[in-house]
Each structure stands twice: as C-alpha cells, then as structure tokens.
Amino acid sequence: MGNTEKKKKSKKIWLLVILFLLSIVGAVSAFLIITKGDKTDTKKTNYDSNIYFANIKEFSGSVTATKKAEISNDDKTKLTYEVTLSKPGDFYQFNVDVKNDDSADCILNAVKSKMNGKSISKLPEYLEYSVTYNDGQEIKANQAIKSGKTKTYTVRIAYKKDLSEDNLPKEKQTLSMELNLDTRYAKKDETIEEVDIKLCKRASVLHTFIYTNKCDDCAITHNIGDVITYGNQNTTNGELKSGDAFDCDVNGDGVYDNKKERFYYVSDYYDTTSKSFNSDYATLIYYNNVKAGEPNNKFTYAYDYNYGDFYGPVFSHAQLPSAREWSNVKLFKETRQLLNENGETTTTAISLKGAATPNIPLGTFTYTDKVARLLTIQELNQACGITFPCTYIAGLQAGKLGTCEYLLENTRYATPNFSNWWLENAHVDSAISVWYVSSSDNAIRLAPKYDSNYAGVRPVIDVLKSNILY
Ligand SMILES: [Ca+2]
Numbered sequence: 001m002g003n004t005e006k007k008k009k010s011k012k013i014w015l016l017v018i019l020f021l022l023s024i025v026g027a028v029s030a031f032l033i034i035t036k037g038d039k040t041d042t043k044k045t046n047y048d049s050n051i052y053f054a055n056i057k058e059f060s061g062s063v064t065a066t067k068k069a070e071i072s073n074d075d076k077t078k079l080t081y082e083v084t085l086s087k088p089g090d091f092y093q094f095n096v097d098v099k100n101d102d103s104a105d106c107i108l109n110a111v112k113s114k115m116n117g118k119s120i121s122k123l124p125e126y127l128e129y130s131v132t133y134n135d136g137q138e139i140k141a142n143q144a145i146k147s148g149k150t151k152t153y154t155v156r157i158a159y160k161k162d163l164s165e166d167n168l169p170k171e172k173q174t175l176s177m178e179l180n181l182d183t184r185y186a187k188k189d190e191t192i193e194e195v196d197i198k199l200c201k202r203a204s205v206l207h208t209f210i211y212t213n214k215c216d217d218c219a220i221t222h223n224i225g226d227v228i229t230y231g232n233q234n235t236t237n238g239e240l241k242s243g244d245a246f247d248c249d250v251n252g253d254g255v256y257d258n259k260k261e262r263f264y265y266v267s268d269y270y271d272t273t274s275k276s277f278n279s280d281y282a283t284l285i286y287y288n289n290v291k292a293g294e295p296n297n298k299f300t301y302a303y304d305y306n307y308g309d310f311y312g313p314v315f316s317h318a319q320l321p322s323a324r325e326w327s328n329v330k331l332f333k334e335t336r337q338l339l340n341e342n343g344e345t346t347t348t349a350i351s352l353k354g355a356a357t358p359n360i361p362l363g364t365f366t367y368t369d370k371v372a373r374l375l376t377i378q379e380l381n382q383a384c385g386i387t388f389p390c391t392y393i394a395g396l397q398a399g400k401l402g403t404c405e406y407l408l409e410n411t412r413y414a415t416p417n418f419s420n421w422w423l424e425n426a427h428v429d430s431a432i433s434v435w436y437v438s439s440s441d442n443a444i445r446l447a448p449k450y451d452s453n454y455a456g457v458r459p460v461i462d463v464l465k466s467n468i469l470y
Helices: 377-384
Strands: 051-058 067-071 079-082 091-100 106-115 127-133 150-159 177-185 200-202 207-210 227-230 245-248 262-271 276-286 335-337 346-350 356-361 364-366 420-427 430-438 443-448 460-464
Touching (some): 079 091, 262 377, 346 420, 377 420
Antiparallel strands (some): 106 177, 245 262, 335 364, 346 356
C-alpha cells in the first residue's frame, strides 16, 4: 500500500480471500474475507490501519492445492487459494498470522461469512469448513488485535468422512466461501479485549495403535491385531478426567500438532512440598518417551548412576525437553521435594554388604533448565486408583494400570520393542530401587536406579488450567 492511499478516510480491503474448488462427485468453491470498515476512531484522523497477513503454514496431510494459499504480493491484506478435494477425508488446512503493525489497537468490527455470495446458514452435509484462532476459539466481532500484536488463524476445509449415501453430493460441486472481517480502530476509552490463546486444546482425533503384544497378565486384554485407542475424547465440557486427550502447542510455533504435541490429563498437580494437590494446575503427560527432548520410544536410561543415597533422577532427567524444544511451557517448581511411594520423605540406605538403615531423609531435586519432569506415584494413584503401599515382590501389581491405558502409549504394552518409563519417586525400603511403569505387564515395578535397561523418560508438564480449553 502506498502512502497516498493511506490518506483515504475509509476503504474496503479484501484482507483475506480464500477460493477453493472441491471436487467430490463434483466440485465446491469458497471465499473467506476480511475488510476494513469506516473510520470510527477518535485517536487517529484516518483509518487505514496496518493490518496484514504473514507466514502461511500448511498442515501436513493436506491435499496438494491447485493453487496454494498465498498472500497477494501487492496487497498483503489478500489471501487466496484453490483446492480440489476428491474423496472423503481429504482436507486442506493452514495457519496464517494476522499482524497489527499499526501504532493503534484495532477491533474486529464485524465477522461475516458467505457461501456462493450468500450468508451461511448451514454448510452442506459433506463439508467441514472453519476459520478460527489457532487454538480453535471462534473469531467474533469486538475482539481486538492490539498494536504490535499477532494473532494466528487456522483455516480448514475438509470433505467429511463416513457420510451416508444421502449426504454425498450427487454431482460435482463448486463452492465459493467468503469471510469478511471488518476492522476499525479502538475508540478512545473503549475497553478492548484480545482473545487469550490457550496452550492446550482438546484433541479432535485420538491416537491409535495396532496391538502386536500378547499380555496375559494385563487387566485389559487385547488380541493381536486389535486397534487400541489412547485417551478420552467424549468428555464433559468444563471437567478434566484422567486420560482426556489434548494437543498443546509446547514448541510455540502456533500449530497444535496432533501427532507430536499430544498430552493426556493425569490429575491435578501434586505439590510434593505441601503434599497436596493444587487444583489451579493440571498434570499432563506426553504420549511418548523422549531422547534429548524429542519423541523416541526405543531408548532406556539409568535413573541415576550413584549407587548409594537417593538423589532423584540425576541421569535420566537429562533427556527431558528444555525451552529449546518446548519454549511455551515451564515447570511450576523446578526444585521438587522427593517422596517415596507412601508420600513420605524417607528411604532406606542399603550398604554394599546389604545392611539396611531405614528413615534416611529424602532431599530435593532440581530439574535444572528443564521444562518438564517425571510423573509421581501420587498423581498416578489419583488417576488410576492405585493404592500404595503395595506388595511389589510377588505379583508385581500386574493389571494396576487397567484404567489408565493412555499411560502405555508407545510402550512395550502394545509392541515388544518399545520402552517403559521411570516415575519420580524413591522406594521406602531401598534407596537403590526406583519405581517405573512396567508396560509389558501393565504394572508398577521397582528397578535398580543405576540399571539402564529398564525404563526410558516420559515428560510431564505443569499447565495452569486457565491455559487449557476444556
Ligand atoms: Ca506446535
């Protein structure tokens, strides 16, 4: 936009135009538009705010577009694409940033959605179409984009799966979708609110795995070839239940990656210092183990190579993500009191000759530079109804995780080659033993802390519930 144009008192700008062709039995086309409305400001004389599009990020799995989503070279307030969706399940999805580089705050004055030039009252049965904030919240009138700020929108168009014959288009459809977002400057003394983008949103698709193990001891029995679905999707709004599945934008790239950013709510945060649950925070566990902060279920690590006293996950914690991998999260407390399985701050020292000295105090452990930690038995108990103390010698608690199958994703539970994972807790009867989730038999077991053959590292994040859409 040239400076001369900026002096106009009002102008209509196609801030976002999306065109697509959907070829089903036929084809569909669509528009999505944002416009600048008349001036309503008292701060500035003219309205020609510097709002524009930037950074289109196509989602993996999208069909190859006939014309990829593209911001117009000569007008960064225009964005177009064309796409053909030829079979059920085909989709095209991308993120785009909306930036306000103006010195004044702007308001979405009106949001108008059209299909083939008319207001949308109902979408065709076969079509899924949405433009939302990247965490899934609705874009509505009166929301602000503050000066210097960026909002990320997610645009998705899909040919729905599992349609009945009646709902399939009878012939080639061509649809044209249009979204108008009128903007204006905030008025003097107007109270403005920006949408608060949340870290986590409920998963729209659950992870599945084809069972290739054969676990006779497990509480839940599957047959080889069964499809296991991890976590809950049919949940009650406003409630968090063990196993509820979330996508959390932990790496801060604006994309809620339903493969690599999948977490499950375990319980509220357990504060090991006050020995109580903190209902402001949720404990969310990752869907996979990690190696150097990246998902990896092949490797196991020693918990700690120190033979004697119990110092916490000195060695294993090094694999946990740091801010370099997950810039959008941090631990509620980086330094944590260590507890045994009974919630006490004691363990038992075992000498090299095997002599036991009980009631040795447990100290704290600091997850230096880490943004995630290990799960505690206290949180596991809360989620899965396990009760400690338990008999850990005979029977080894097989079946105890029966209600918490989501904790076993990408472990030996489903296929023999994957790894188990460590819990944070010490053992009351031995400073040398540490608890881990023994996935092959769906149990909690003890292993020597210096042995690198037993378990891997599965990150847990502490998330304010107000930062979760649930
Ligand atoms: Ca992300």
